[in-house]
Ligand SMILES: O=C(O)CCC(=O)C(=O)O
């Protein structure tokens with residue numbers, strides 16, 4: 001991605017489908033709510049090996065181990081590749097839990113040139129802005145960087161419109177290894193968002 005030319009990005013964009021989202025129990029398309037493109041897991045391959053980065057450790061340390069009640073092994077499941085070209089956005093929503101031991105989401109942002117597309121997160125008490133376009137501005141083809149943000153499932157988030165270029169993200173569902181604890185009942189965590197830039201991937 002760090003070396004992607006405009007042509008390669010337009011090729012990628014032209015192979016993608018419109019991205020739906022969950023509304024109640026349904027999966028719907030509504031481009032006044034979510035205007036973006038996506039590829040399902042079966043439709044792409046990525047050289048990004050999450051296990052080879054610091055991301056799992058950082059999420060374990062800063063999002064999970066900070067609370068003794070939560071201290072458990074976590075697992076990442078890749079979910080979708082999302083492409084936001086100019087004018088694309090995703091209005092405020094919470095992610096639909098895929099299974100009862102899902103406790104959060106991880107969004108990895110690739111270093112493709114773009115403006116806008118800030119991710120705004122809120123839990124009712126705090127809000128956060130994750131501006132990957134700024135975070136990645138020192139990324140170069142020779143020294144690519146990625147940015148990530150991880151958050152609990154009760155955090156509402158939205159992607160503001162991309163004003164130029166293309167913002168490409170890979171989302172993961174975050175699970176606890178054991179299914180014993182009902183995580184949905186917990187809404188009083190102090191730190192709900194963890195955002196960092198990973199250098200030199
Ligand atoms: O691409 C992003 O930054 C967020 C995507 C998202 O919120 C989702 O797929 O549910």
Ligand SMILES: [Fe+2]
Pocket residue numbers: 093094095157
């Ligand atoms: Fe989401």
